[in-house]
Amino acid sequence: MAQPIRLHQVSPLKASCHQCSLSNLCLPLAIEENELDRLEDIVQQGRIFNRGEHIFDQSTPFRSCFAVKSGAIKTSIISENGEEQVTGFFMPGELVGLDSMGSKHYACTARALERTSVCEFPVDKLEELTGKLPDLQHHMYHLMSQEIQGSHQLAMLLSKNTAEERIAALLLSLSSRFQRRRMSATNFSLPMARNDIANFLGLAVETVSRVFTRFQNQGIISARGREVELLDVEALQTVTREFSRQNS
Amino acid sequence: MAQPIRLHQVSPLKASCHQCSLSNLCLPLAIEENELDRLEDIVQQGRIFNRGEHIFDQSTPFRSCFAVKSGAIKTSIISENGEEQVTGFFMPGELVGLDSMGSKHYACTARALERTSVCEFPVDKLEELTGKLPDLQHHMYHLMSQEIQGSHQLAMLLSKNTAEERIAALLLSLSSRFQRRRMSATNFSLPMARNDIANFLGLAVETVSRVFTRFQNQGIISARGREVELLDVEALQTVTREFSRQNS
DNA sequence: GTACGGTTTTGACATGAATCAATAATGGAT
């Protein structure tokens, strides 16, 4: 049997955070060069998912967090009745699964929006490691608190802002996340469908569509399908603050 | 001078989680009896705030998390323009400040809704301790992920549910939280004003008021001011699922 | 190339909740 050989073939799956171009966005940014090996020891790298495939499913046993290497992921929760709520979009360098930390089961479903590769962090190992590396623990707390804050911001957006404001905010958020990866901040392709945007922002698809065309007519953006160009970032920023000014 | 004596008078401020009636709801539930001393060592107990007083303020340096001993706290974020979004209500046994963990500054403002006493956990000490007690670390992760999940649920409520559904959900949430403390699940007094409810649920005060009276006319609840009695819990649960049935 | 399922866009209409406005109730402070 070729078992031993197969086992050897697994070894290239070991991650090399050292060489990863995302190391300054991802978990490695939290720790010293000399501790990076210990993170590499627990990471499994290289899993690839096609568009639509599930990375994990709500209510199945929680095993791992995943860092996006390339592509994009959406997470959503399904309520008893089957109603879906998209809870987030995750781009390269971002960590998926934090909402399940310390739980027995995944709190949401994660699905690839396009061909996506991820690094996997088994939680048992991760918790063990954060117990030993205070900086890493601190960073985990930071990431989780960021997610809480983001979620609160979303709640605020949903409860207080108009359709235009919500969409402007999303476009700007995506823009800055592309920029972090040294990609164009004004010219990118949306990883998600209008439907996902609508669901995430608590709007009807039709409304999203209408706002896109309205923005286009105003010369603020140019969009053909998922290809978007932000023509007037200032104007978008103004839209998100529009609300503010009227109430002050 | 009586300085030394005063110093001695500080010592009773040391917490005694051992005797605290909330120990099965609060952080102590995560750890063994024999480790409880270590938690007690870092806790400062006994600070009391009157209605309306700030426990901490957004953007000031993050120093501590707080466990509610008695009373109630509301947290809110203020956006650039001064618009407020209530992000949560915290009852005895619950931990406030998790959304700031790992950050330099508080992410929100916390304010006492009534006369409230809290236990204070300085974060530097807390992080140190969670590094040493894996169970406590695990529990912190759990609490933080719970807060993320709760916030996602809120987002879902805000984006997909009607005013009646949102209010029913809030009443049921409060009910179960009173019940956990072995208080009446059907007869309690709301710690917050209609205004706070409205803000939290993304509604106008008038709408909240109207829904309360509608529920009352339907015999589902009985309310006079902040005193509420849930007359028909089943009906309330039905309201929260009403939405579901129509869409399935 | 063509045909098909799934998106996306556009239009017409309905509606839940916001807003505006006024009154009533409540609870501290004196």
Next chain:
DNA sequence: ATCCATTATTGATTCATGTCAAAACCGTAC
């Protein structure tokens, strides 16, 4: 006990966005 400020209720009207319906567009498979 009384007064004032705050909070809560109720009513009339408006408006943003949802819903329904249909057409246009797109990518993919045959």
